[in-house]
Amino acid sequence: MFITSRRRELESDLFETRLLGKKAVCMAGEEAVEKFYDNELFVRKNAVPGVISKSLLGEGVHGMDGEAHRHRKRMFLSMMTPERIEDMKDIALQELDKKAKLWEKRSRTVIYDDIREVLVRSGCRWAGVPLKEEEAAQRTREMGMMVDSFGSLSRMKDGKKARKSQEEWLAGIVRQVRKGKLQPAEHTALYIISHYRDENGKRLSASEAAVEVNNAVRPLLATGYFIVFGCLALHEFPDISEKLAADENGFSQMFAQEVRRYYPFAPAMAAKVKKPFTWHDYQFKKDQLVVLDFFGTNRHPDSWNDPDTFNPERFKDWKGSPFSFVPQGGGDHYAGHRCAGEWLTVIVMRAFFKYFTTHLSYEVPEQNLAWSLSRVPTIPKSGFVITNVKRLHASPEQLEQDEASQTVIKS
Numbered sequence: 001m002f003i004t005s006r007r008r009e010l011e012s013d014l015f016e017t018r019l020l021g022k023k024a025v026c027m028a029g030e031e032a033v034e035k036f037y038d039n040e041l042f043v044r045k046n047a048v049p050g051v052i053s054k055s056l057l058g059e060g061v062h063g064m065d066g067e068a069h070r071h072r073k074r075m076f077l078s079m080m081t082p083e084r085i086e087d088m089k090d091i092a093l094q095e096l097d098k099k100a101k102l103w104e105k106r107s108r109t110v111i112y113d114d115i116r117e118v119l120v121r122s123g124c125r126w127a128g129v130p131l132k133e134e135e136a137a138q139r140t141r142e143m144g145m146m147v148d149s150f151g152s153l154s155r156m157k158d159g160k161k162a163r164k165s166q167e168e169w170l171a172g173i174v175r176q177v178r179k180g181k182l183q184p185a186e187h188t189a190l191y192i193i194s195h196y197r198d199e200n201g202k203r204l205s206a207s208e209a210a211v212e213v214n215n216a217v218r219p220l221l222a223t224g225y226f227i228v229f230g231c232l233a234l235h236e237f238p239d240i241s242e243k244l245a246a247d248e249n250g251f252s253q254m255f256a257q258e259v260r261r262y263y264p265f266a267p268a269m270a271a272k273v274k275k276p277f278t279w280h281d282y283q284f285k286k287d288q289l290v291v292l293d294f295f296g297t298n299r300h301p302d303s304w305n306d307p308d309t310f311n312p313e314r315f316k317d318w319k320g321s322p323f324s325f326v327p328q329g330g331g332d333h334y335a336g337h338r339c340a341g342e343w344l345t346v347i348v349m350r351a352f353f354k355y356f357t358t359h360l361s362y363e364v365p366e367q368n369l370a371w372s373l374s375r376v377p378t379i380p381k382s383g384f385v386i387t388n389v390k391r392l393h394a395s396p397e398q399l400e401q402d403e404a405s406q407t408v409i410k411s
């Protein structure tokens with residue numbers, strides 16, 4: 001996390017640097033987030049370097065502005081009804097339980113490897129995307145390469161190849177839907193995107209639709225990084241397991257939030273200045289590239305007491321600012337680019353952490369659990385290995401019935 005460490009070194013929330021060969025202004029902190037998500041000041045078109053668009057993000061909703069963006073964003077948010085968020089939890093728990101049956105038979109399991117396949121299977125089921133058994137490993141590998149690509153140029157090359165293969169696969173599926181050969185349920189992402197018409201009443205081409213179907217499935221795999229870090233936290237702070245199992249006063253929600261705040265995943269986002277303005281005596285020029293430091297904001301001392309300490313209870317009295325806690329972007333979900341999948345992420349994290357504490361017993365053998373801030377994205381070196389796994393219940397049904405909290409952030 002170069003930006004965060006540079007910002008701390010310079011003791012400034014605003015500094016100029018070069019990123020991927022381009023001159024950029026980096027900023028962090030609650031006030032900076034509020035500026036960055038002001039649609040009057042910033043635009044997204046061509047802000048993210050092409051290599052990242054062609055590997056991780058794709059050329060769809062992420063780079064759109066104005067009415068076209070608002071319209072496309074409403075399409076994504078129409079998928080996130082309370083029922084569909086519940087569906088995701090149930091599907092993901094079923095897939096996790098299926099995988100855990102295999103873990104019981106194995107001598108050792110690397111959570112990072114297996115959780116990604118669980119999430120890809122869950123994401124496809126939830127989105128209505130048919131995933132043949134024989135292609136589950138390939139599609140997991142590809143989505144994994146895309147998500148893992150963003151911190152290195154060589155990984156971006158792999159990510160770009162993976163994206164090409166994914167988009168071809170998904171464009172074929174969209175064509176089948178349009179010909180009536182495949183009939184996904186009306187509430188699924190596949191149906192919604194295949195039949196979506198933009199603000200001018202125009203249908204997306206099959207390849208444009210494929211980018212957005214990928215945007216509704218691929219990012220769930222990113223939740224796997226937080227799940228692995230959550231397992232690490234459960235291991236390193238054993239009293240948390242008991243609190244999670246009891247889940248009093250919404251502890252599982254607080255734990256999931258603290259995992260998203262404390263551990264690094266999405267480091268930053270880029271935008272371009274729409275019209276000149278001055279902030280903190282710095283003159284932002286039209287078209288200037290600006291990078292917002294997410295990780296540094298989540299650990300900013302002006303917003304968080306003891307920011308470098310892991311403490312789920314800090315969320316008990318949290319005032320809920322959409323600008324200080326930005327693991328998945330900030331601001332308003334509808335008006336801006338804040339992540340459309342935040343509710344899904346948190347509900348799956350809560351359900352999985354409760355499953356690990358109440359439905360499984362396992363051992364954590366000696367392994368290298370160190371993680372480095374210089375790799376982006378990062379996870380513990382070993383991928384978190386568990387052994388002697390036993391399922392404690394016949395099914396995850398009881399967790400499926402748990403009262404769900406869909407509210408992540410009031411923005």
Ligand code: HEM
Pocket residue numbers: 061062063073076215216217219220222223224226265266269327328329330336337338339340341342344345
């Ligand atoms: C660990 C899990 C996730 C992380 C860390 C994450 C992170 C992010 C970030 C940083 C952004 C960009 C914010 C910005 O441009 O300002 C974003 C946008 C987005 N995310 Fe996520 N995300 C996650 C899960 C999901 C899931 C599960 C979905 C949907 C199934 C999803 C769908 C989207 C979409 C559609 C956008 C584009 C929003 C827009 O441009 O308006 N994400 N996410």
